[in-house]
Amino acid sequence: MFTTRPELQGSFGMVSSTHWLASAAGMAVLESGGNAFDAVVASGFTLQVVEPHLNGPGGDLPLIFAGPDRAPTVLCAQGPAPAGATIAHYRGLGLELIPGSGLLAAVVPGATAGWLTLLRDHGTKRLRDVLQFAIGYAADGIPLLPSMLRTIGAVAELFTTDWTTSAALYLPDGIVPQPGAWHRNPTWAATLQRLVTEAEAATPDRDGQLEHALRSWTSGFVAEAIEEFARTPWRDSSGERHAGVLTGADLASWRPTYERPATLDFGGLTVCKTGPWGQGPVLLQQLALLDGLDLRPGTAEYVHTVIEAAKLAFADREAWYGDAADVPLAELLDPAYTASRRALIGATADGELRPGSPAGREPRLPDALRGSGARPLGDATTAEPTVSRTGETRGDTCHVSAADRWGNVVAATPSGGWLQSSPVIGAVGFPLGSRLQMAWLQEGLPNSLTPGRRPRTTLSPTLALRGGEPVLGFGTPGGDQQDQWQLTFLLNHLLGGMNLQEAIDAPTFHSTHFPSSFYPRDAFPRQLVIESRFDDAVLDDLRRRGHELVVSDAWSLGRMCAVGRDPVTGRLRAAANPRAMQGYSAGR
Known part of the structure; x- marks a missing residue:
């Protein structure tokens, strides 16, 4: 059987992700004595920086794990619909579908809270230890992927004419970056650094620091910036300007949950x-x-x-x-x-x-979906779409899996909060997600828009025992x-x-x-x-x-x-997809 690269084998630890820098970050944490949970969190925060067209801090996260004395468990960091996200509200705006971009499509942002929760409950490293990679890449820069350049180019007109906060970040000098260019996000680096600095000032205790960072996200300075920004109308895929319905109270009232698979x-x-x-x-x-x-x-x-x-x-x-x-x-x-x-x-x-x-x-x-049940539109060979005023652009998702020498295995699929999802919140350096587009504006369906309920996500990691x-x-x-x-x-x-x-x-x-x-x-x-x-x-x-x-x-x-x-020998394996030429595994 032809393969593009060998299946990695070892006994110490393995990380596989959709971007080589994220895999490297996760492996560095394993090498420093961390476990698989520490590794996927470091990789996850790195993915937010290196693949911002595929996932972001304001996005979504389901993951699943198991290990010694850890039964198979799902961590759901898929945020729910805000309290103000009612069918009546959206219908009152003249909408038949929830827009695929813009603030009306935003759920409670769950990904960052999910990573922090996993690290607090199952990791061993301190907040500073796992965030150092994302902070460094955001501050110093990362090479722009061809797919990221294509995404920026597809929404450049929208950014220039409407989403000006996004233009300030992704269109330096007012133009689409050239191949080979590097991208920096100093505002997000400063946000992460502030989470670390304030948490360490509040307490020397590791778990206490992580809880403090969670509070800063859900009810502190990050939540305050999100609430203020969501009040401003921005153009979305309906072609009209709409303010969001997400509030600080929505963020403060929600936390990620553990569930049986x-x-x-x-x-x-x-x-x-x-x-x-x-x-x-x-x-x-x-x-x-x-x-x-x-x-x-x-x-x-x-x-x-x-x-x-x-x-x-x-x-x-x-x-x-x-x-x-x-x-x-x-x-x-x-x-x-x-x-x-x-x-x-x-x-x-x-x-x-x-x-x-x-x-x-x-x-x-x-x-x-009744009657013909179909509208043959768009390009069916691509993956997750989100739509802007200038036409349809395609987002996607990330993945990271990790295994350690102690028998822990984690699989996580972060997504949403894409750079093309909604305008960048200038005070913190990231956009909100658009997961609410998956809910229906029709009563009585399993996936009807319902305040406090999760839209049916496509994000779907797998664990096998x-x-x-x-x-x-x-x-x-x-x-x-x-x-x-x-x-x-x-x-x-x-x-x-x-x-x-x-x-x-x-x-x-x-x-x-x-x-x-x-x-x-x-x-x-x-x-x-x-x-x-x-x-x-x-x-x-x-x-x-x-x-x-x-x-x-x-x-x-x-x-x-x-x-x-292999549960008998303890030997570990890893593999990653060669398609798109950016996914890699690391391990030994």
Whole structure:
């Protein structure tokens, strides 16, 4: 099996992330005696600086972990809708969908609070120790990625004419930076440094310092800056200017939470995901549908079967998942229900959105998805969109996984708060997120806009156990594609006999048949996006089965990161995606 790089192996520690500087920061913390929790926090704060078009301090964070004396646990740092985010308010503004950019789309920013919470509760290092890398990169500068330059170029007119605080940060001298340029964010560096300085002045106690930093974020100087900024109207993807509804009280009343994961046994592993407030269990539903079938990765029959299973699982996501409802997850994963759904997988590509009826309950889809159920707009080969006045730009996500010599494994998928999400808050150096665009402005749906409830996120890290011990932590950017690319990675590894790097490097594919989670909620019935490295015979077979193929570049889909651990020998492994030429693993 061809690979672009070796699978890393060792026994000390491993970090895999979507940017080499974040992996280096995490590994440096491991080398200084820190554990996997310390490492992912250092990597996470670094990712906010080096990939600001893919995640930011004002974004979102789900992560999942396990280790000795640590049962598999989800940390949910996905902020909820503000108290003022009511359907009546948005409808009163003449909106049918929540804008994909701007202040109306902002939830309570959760990512930074989530990283601080994880460090306080499970790390060993002090705040200064893990923030030093992000502070240094923000103050001294980082090389601009080609994707970041493209994003800045796509929104440059918006920044110049409307989002002037963003222009001040990302358009030095009023122009888009050139390839090879470096980027600095001294305001964010100063914000992080202030968190450290004030926390250390308040108490010498490590945990006390972290709690002080959390308070500074949720009810101190950061929250005050956010509340003041959110009162100002800014242009959003509706084409109009709107103020936000987020307040200091919203930030002060929320903290990240620990939850039990949703699980399913497959291929000798117990696969752990976030709950159905996010899309995580859709991976479990796909695995359940495919369990027991004769699957041979790389064949047309394999691609067809996996795609048709994805259509069924994601249709259930549309009808049943969301924080505004009591999701019948046990029924959705019930073997009898799964068998009835598996029987719907036919020999040709299905063109409908077909949610099921678990325990006899009737599914309910948003009115906007009834009838044709699709609007073929945009570019289906890209990932998470957010829309500006000047046109559609594409954001994405980050991932970092870590494993240490003590048996801890962590997988985290931060996202949101992109530089193109909303204007930069000049006082603190970052924009708010736009996760609220995933909720519907229709009453009575599992994912209806509801104050205090989380919009259904696509962020979906994965942890796998064998015999109760963690053996895999992995994830990828990609919005609705996250749990499709993770599925093919896992099937390549478990059924195809590939090591972690081989499983990542193998050509992949995904469906865009079902509605996007992002504004403007596009769908492309029967469309299958597939890398050109598949044999022509496979592509022709899929076309004969009725799939509408979009053949993408050879190395264009997915940005998987993975770490592995053998619970018997203690040996560790890691691999990272070569696509986009920035994800790397580090370890020894």
